[in-house]
Structures are given as structure tokens and as C-alpha cells.
Amino acid sequence: MVGMWFALGWGVLAAQPAVQVDTSQVQGPRQLEEQTKSAAIRGYLKAWQSMSEAFVQNRSDILNADFVGAAKDKLADTINEQTKFGFQTRYQDRSHHIQFVFYSPEGLSIELIDQVEYDVQVIDHGKPISTVPVSARYIVVLTPSEVQWRVRIMQADSERVVERDSSKRQQAS
Amino acid sequence: MKALPTLIVGGLLLAVIHAAHAQGDALKLPKSIEAGSEFAIENAGGGEATLYIVGPSQVMKRNLKAGEAAHFPAKSLYNAGHYVVILAQASGTKTGSFDVTPASAPDKLSFLANPSRLPIGVRRGISGAAYVFDAYGNLMTAPKQVAFELSSPSGAVQKDNVITNFGRAWTQMDSTSQQGPSKFVARVGDVTSERIIRQVPGDPCTLKMTAQQAGQQLALQTEPVRDCSGNAVPDGTIITFTETYVGGQSTVDVPLKRDIAEVKMPIHSGARFSVASGVVLGNQIGWDK
Numbered sequence: 001m002v003g004m005w006f007a008l009g010w011g012v013l014a015a016q017p018a019v020q021v022d023t024s025q026v027q028g029p030r031q032l033e034e035q036t037k038s039a040a041i042r043g044y045l046k047a048w049q050s051m052s053e054a055f056v057q058n059r060s061d062i063l064n065a066d067f068v069g070a071a072k073d074k075l076a077d078t079i080n081e082q083t084k085f086g087f088q089t090r091y092q093d094r095s096h097h098i099q100f101v102f103y104s105p106e107g108l109s110i111e112l113i114d115q116v117e118y119d120v121q122v123i124d125h126g127k128p129i130s131t132v133p134v135s136a137r138y139i140v141v142l143t144p145s146e147v148q149w150r151v152r153i154m155q156a157d158s159e160r161v162v163e164r165d166s167s168k169r170q171q172a173s
Numbered sequence: 174m175k176a177l178p179t180l181i182v183g184g185l186l187l188a189v190i191h192a193a194h195a196q197g198d199a200l201k202l203p204k205s206i207e208a209g210s211e212f213a214i215e216n217a218g219g220g221e222a223t224l225y226i227v228g229p230s231q232v233m234k235r236n237l238k239a240g241e242a243a244h245f246p247a248k249s250l251y252n253a254g255h256y257v258v259i260l261a262q263a264s265g266t267k268t269g270s271f272d273v274t275p276a277s278a279p280d281k282l283s284f285l286a287n288p289s290r291l292p293i294g295v296r297r298g299i300s301g302a303a304y305v306f307d308a309y310g311n312l313m314t315a316p317k318q319v320a321f322e323l324s325s326p327s328g329a330v331q332k333d334n335v336i337t338n339f340g341r342a343w344t345q346m347d348s349t350s351q352q353g354p355s356k357f358v359a360r361v362g363d364v365t366s367e368r369i370i371r372q373v374p375g376d377p378c379t380l381k382m383t384a385q386q387a388g389q390q391l392a393l394q395t396e397p398v399r400d401c402s403g404n405a406v407p408d409g410t411i412i413t414f415t416e417t418y419v420g421g422q423s424t425v426d427v428p429l430k431r432d433i434a435e436v437k438m439p440i441h442s443g444a445r446f447s448v449a450s451g452v453v454l455g456n457q458i459g460w461d462k
Contacts, residue, residue, distance in 0.1 A: 027338070027343075028343065029297075051229065055229070074229075074230045074231075074252055074310075075229060075230070078229060078231055078232055081231065081232045081233075085233075087225070089227055091229070102338075102339075102341055102343070104343060105300030105302065105343060105345060106285060106287030106288075106300055108285055108302075109285065109302065109304075113339065120227060120257050122259055124223070124261075129225065129259060129261050130259045130261065132257045132259065132268045132270070134255060134270065136255040139312060141304065141312075141341075155254055155311060155312050155314075156228070156253070156254040156255035157314050
């Protein structure tokens with residue numbers, strides 16, 4: 001188990017998410033080396049940062065460095081929809097509990113599960129509408145690219161989402 | 174207020190999400206809907222409202238009058254994930270959330286097979302990992318059985334049925350004893366994905382050469398070089414001939430051509446000739462002038 005902190009930035013230093021990592025359940029014949037694990041975590045957390053910046057700025061180009069394939073396409077489509085509707089969303093991750101579950105035999109994919117807690121805020125034409133706290137379990141597949149691991153699949157695992165009492169923390173504006 | 178569970182619209186069963194002050198300020202929403210299915214959210218509160226459905230994979234926005242329902246036809250919301258719902262009214266904001274689950278039928282397989290080429294007879298030398306997706310490209314996290322099959326040129330088939338875990342299944346198989354292309358197939362339901370694995374002969378099993386004098390030289394020639402399963406070793410494989418004699422040694426590397434390697438080497442008194450390929454050592458021949 002490894003604990004670490006990661007700095008987020010939306011122009012200013014935002015709250016840092018707490019990160020826990022568990023590699024005890026990883027499957028596959030390939031050994032997950034410490035360096036590989038660190039690089040995958042670094043790539044994944046950076047992807048959250050990119051996603052946050054891309055969604056709050058409605059700029060899909062920010063995704064390019066950290067997402068690839070279907071994950072990038074879906075997020076970019078969402079940003080295009082937001083732009084069309086005239087609103088933005090701000091995702092702020094508060095904590096991650098990352099569990100590595102699979103390292104493929106040929107070393108071309110790493111699958112992890114992240115129990116992540118984050119806030120999502122909707123801002124419509126510059127006006128904050130509401131902030132909703134979410135606790136969800138994401139399934140993530142990372143693949144190696146030129147110099148880093150990039151997110152290829154990122155999907156909330158619907159059957160395992162842990163719902164929180166959102167009414168207590170909702171923010172009416 | 175009481176939530177309406179369903180509504181028949183145009184002969185279709187339509188899930189209605191009753192956006193009312195059901196419990197405090199939280200919206201009453203279903204726990205989940207299937208990707209691409211039709212649904213509606215009703216503005217049961219007073220006054221006009223703006224409805225937001227927000228997730229990283231998809232967003233929606235609708236303006237609603239009091240008592241009006243926002244109908245979302247089939248294929249409107251198709252990306253699996255967790256969605257936050259916000260109903261913003263002049264009187265306040267209500268929030269809730271629901272999940273979109275992947276469609277029930279698999280539609281695509283992402284199949285990684287490795288390597289594309291390997292020697293025969295390698296135990297667990299071939300690996301395959303498959304990710305299962307629905308028609309909308311959602312990773313199907315519910316367990317599915319993936320059938321892996323490796324068919325060798327001889328017709329022998331290795332099979333492995335694996336239940337997916339978080340949308341993924343993997344296997345390892347042995348390369349067979351016969352050279353040639355093998356079909357490596359992953360199948361889930363009616364969806365298949367095929368890769369070709371080329372199995373090439375392994376290292377030479379034994380090396381045997383013969384010698385014949387040709388003037389002042391000795392002509393050395395191997396017998397056809399085979400691996401331990403009887404497959405011809407590929408042309409281009411390097412065969413090393415070595416002549417050792419008093420005061421020196423000569424070595425010649427010769428690529429295999431049409432299963433054999435041949436070379437002419439000068440004859441020295443009391444010379445010994447040997448042949449090798451990689452770690453495989455063949456016979457030795459002694460030759461006197």
C-alpha cells in the first residue's frame with residue numbers, strides 16, 4: 001500500500017487529492033515493477049488534472065497528452081456538448097483509492113479500479129448552478145505511449161457506485 | 174408527491190424519473206438505466222426549471238416548464254457511467270444521480286495477441302487479452318464468458334474459456350509443434366476477433382555434416398537442418414563451420430540455404446572441422462592431408 005499526494009492546478013493550487021494505492025490484487029503473469037506502477041499512477045492522476053482543466057475551460061485539446069482512443073473521444077464529445085449548451089463543469093477529485101487489478105501479459109495494458117471521491121460543479125454562462133459530491137468506482141485501462149501511460153478507458157463501474165447523501169452537501173446558488 | 178414508475182407512450186414502456194421534492198431537496202431517480210434506453214425526467218416542482226444531466230462521458234441540458242417531463246428517446250444517453258442530475262429552479266436547486274449501465278449484448282472485442290511470431294514448442298508463449306464492449310463502446314463490466322481458441326496448421330486446437338473480470342479476460346497458450354500460421358480467436362457470444370500467430374521452426378535440433386575433398390580444399394556440407402519437431406529451419410539461419418589446426422583456427426559463418434549450409438575450407442595437416450548453430454553443436458571431422 002502506498003500513500004501519496006498530488007497537486008492539482010486550475011490556474012491556482014487547488015486542494016490536493018489523497019491517494020492510496022493497492023497492488024495486492026493485480027492479476028496476470030507479468031510482474032508489475034515499482035517503476036511501472038509509479039508511472040501508471042502518475043499518468044492516471046495527471047489525466048484527472050487534464051480532464052478537470054479541459055472541462056472547466058471547454059477545451060478538448062487539453063486531453064491529448066493524457067487520453068487516447070475511446071476515452072479521449074468520449075470526453076472530447078462531452079466537451080463539445082457542453083460548449084453547445086453553454087455551460088462548463090468543474091471536476092475536483094478529493095481522494096483516490098487505486099487498486100491495480102490487471103497487467104496484461106504483453107505489457108500493453110494496465111487495468112485499475114479507482115474508488116474516487118470528487119465534486120462536480122456546473123457553471124452555466126458563468127453562473128455556478130450547483131456542486132454535487134460524488135463517490136464512484138471507476139474502471140480505468142491505461143496503455144503505454146511514447147513517454148507515459150495514457151488513459152484508454154475510463155468508465156464509472158455502475159454496479160459498484162457507492163452513493164452518498166448528496167443533499168447534505170449540495171450547493172444552491 | 175409520489176413518483177410515477179412507468180408511463181406508456183406510443184406503445185413503448187418509458188421509464189419516468191419524477192423530479193419532485195420527494196425526499197428533502199434530493200431528486201427521486203432510478204438507481205440505473207441501460208445504455209441507449211428511453212427515459213424521461215419530470216419537473217414535478219413548481220415553476221420553470223433547467224435540467225442538467227452531467228457525466229464525464231456525456232452531458233444534457235433541457236429547459237422545462239412546470240409539470241413538464243423531459244423525454245429522452247432511445248440512444249440519447251448511451252455512454253455508461255455515473256451521472257449527476259441537477260434541476261435548477263428559481264426556488265432552489267435539487268440534485269440526484271443515477272447510473273447508466275452498459276447494454277446487455279456484447280458487440281465488440283478488443284483483442285491483444287502477442288507475439289505475432291514465435292518459435293514452435295514454447296510453453297505459454299502466446300498470450301491474449303480481450304476487453305468486451307457493447308454497441309456504444311462501453312466496457313461490459315458484468316461477467317461474460319470469452320472463448321479463446323488457438324488453431325494450429327495441423328488442425329489441433331487449444332481452448333480456454335475465461336470469465337471476464339471488470340470487462341477483461343486473458344489467457345496464455347503454448348505454441349504448437351508445427352510451423353506455419355495459427356489462428357488465435359477470441360469469441361464472446363456472436364462476436365469474434367481473430368489474430369494470426371506465425372509459428373516458426375525452433376533452433377536446430379541436431380547438426381550433421383559430411384566432408385569431401387575438392388583439390389586443396391575440403392567441401393563441407395550439412396544434412397538438411399531440422400528443429401526437434403522435424404520442421405525445416407528457416408533459410409538464413411547462421412551455421413558456423415570451424416577448422417582447428419596446429420597453430421590456428423578458421424571460422425566461417427554461412428547462412429542456411431534450402432535447408433543446407435555448405436562451405437569450402439583449406440586443408441591443414443591434422444585439422445579438425447566442427448559445425449555449430451547457436452548453442453547446438455554438430456559432429457566433428459578430422460582430416461589429414
